[in-house]
Amino acid sequence: MIHRYQGVVVELVSRAVVPAIQVFALYIITHGHYSPGGGFQGGALLAASILLLRFTQGRKESYRRFPPGAGFALAALGLLIFLLVGLASVARGGSFLDYAYLPWPWASPETLRYYGILVVEAGIALTVWGTLVVVFDQVGTRTRDV
Amino acid sequence: MFEEFLGRYPYFMTVILLAIGLYGMVAKRNLLKKAIGMSIFQSAIFLFFIQGGAKWGATVPVIDPQRGMDPAQYMNPLPHVLILTAIVVSVATTGVSLALLLTIYQRYRTLDEKQVLEEARRKA
Amino acid sequence: MKALALAILGIFLVVLLYAEGDLPDRGDPEAPASMHVSPYYIERSLSDTRTPNLVTAVLADYRGYDTLGETVVIFAAGLASALVLLRGRGNRDT
Numbered sequence: 001m002i003h004r005y006q007g008v009v010v011e012l013v014s015r016a017v018v019p020a021i022q023v024f025a026l027y028i029i030t031h032g033h034y035s036p037g038g039g040f041q042g043g044a045l046l047a048a049s050i051l052l053l054r055f056t057q058g059r060k061e062s063y064r065r066f067p068p069g070a071g072f073a074l075a076a077l078g079l080l081i082f083l084l085v086g087l088a089s090v091a092r093g094g095s096f097l098d099y100a101y102l103p104w105p106w107a108s109p110e111t112l113r114y115y116g117i118l119v120v121e122a123g124i125a126l127t128v129w130g131t132l133v134v135v136f137d138q139v140g141t142r143t144r145d146v
Numbered sequence: 147m148f149e150e151f152l153g154r155y156p157y158f159m160t161v162i163l164l165a166i167g168l169y170g171m172v173a174k175r176n177l178l179k180k181a182i183g184m185s186i187f188q189s190a191i192f193l194f195f196i197q198g199g200a201k202w203g204a205t206v207p208v209i210d211p212q213r214g215m216d217p218a219q220y221m222n223p224l225p226h227v228l229i230l231t232a233i234v235v236s237v238a239t240t241g242v243s244l245a246l247l248l249t250i251y252q253r254y255r256t257l258d259e260k261q262v263l264e265e266a267r268r269k270a
Numbered sequence: 271m272k273a274l275a276l277a278i279l280g281i282f283l284v285v286l287l288y289a290e291g292d293l294p295d296r297g298d299p300e301a302p303a304s305m306h307v308s309p310y311y312i313e314r315s316l317s318d319t320r321t322p323n324l325v326t327a328v329l330a331d332y333r334g335y336d337t338l339g340e341t342v343v344i345f346a347a348g349l350a351s352a353l354v355l356l357r358g359r360g361n362r363d364t
Contacts, residue, residue, distance in 0.1 A: 072348070097338065110319060117331055131345060132348075134352060
């Protein structure tokens with residue numbers, strides 16, 4: 001399924017579109033407080049940009065941009081961020097995942113919850129991104145040798 | 147009559163989609179078609195939950211200062227949250243089912259339920 | 271086999287269409303689903319978390335534990351798909 005697309009238009013347009021998709025995904029993740037969006041949607045978009053690379057740029061180039069093992073690392077990192085934020089609030093005496101007890105005592109509870117949500121959304125986005133790319137890499141690239 | 151239909155049509159549509167998905171899972175013999183039926187079944191449940199959050203005269207669940215904080219002004223955010231996570235989880239679990247189907251195909255060279263069972267019995 | 275599948279389908283349809291009569295109308299503001307916890311989320315979310323988007327506030331704050339579980343499920347699904355295929359490749363000819 002992964003091979004270089006034989007056509008200059010598709011290749012060049014996909015090269016131009018991939019960074020735009022990624023920037024838009026960052027916007028969706030970070031603007032999730034004010035408009036529809038958040039970690040799940042932004043992570044899915046980031047994964048879609050990598051999948052577009054895989055479809056159009058060929059195995060060598062797309063593996064250089066995003067190595068096949070990096071998906072696991074990203075997914076694990078996202079989960080770790082989520083768990084650490086939860087445990088950080090336990091460390092200051094709050095409940096698990098109660099962001100009002102994050103270790104910045106000078107900020108108000110609402111502000112702490114606001115930033116806690118942002119960090120957690122980033123972790124979710126990393127997990128979704130990594131997992132969707134891993135699933136594609138595992139299922140999509142094995143079809144050739146069936 | 148039309149009012150009655152307007153309040154009820156999402157349930158009929160959901161029931162039809164559920165029946166299509168169940169038919170795929172029960173009657174088809176190809177394992178990939180069974181997985182597709184399961185996906186349709188899941189989608190029907192998503193639609194059922196999402197329409198449960200709708201309210202007449204309400205807007206999307208993003209607080210608008212001009213509309214105030216009245217609960218009647220905003221749709222129920224809870225089904226949206228549950229289905230948002232469920233959709234991504236369903237994509238991931240579909241990936242697992244496709245991986246399992248790939249292994250089954252690599253081992254038995256077919257996805258037909260009967261042939262796979264026969265082959266497995268012969269090899270056991 | 272086909273007849274059995276169609277019979278199961280018929281029973282399923284009858285049961286669901288019977289159960290459908292008890293559900294509230296679409297868009298009913300007085301529906302039970304909109305009366306229990308959702309007014310609390312709508313009224314308190316902005317003052318609790320400074321987040322106008324209720325879905326984000328409920329997803330990451332009020333129900334963060336649920337979201338953590340879903341994230342673990344997604345991660346586990348990614349690992350499982352990789353592990354299943356690794357195994358399938360190793361004993362292809364057994």
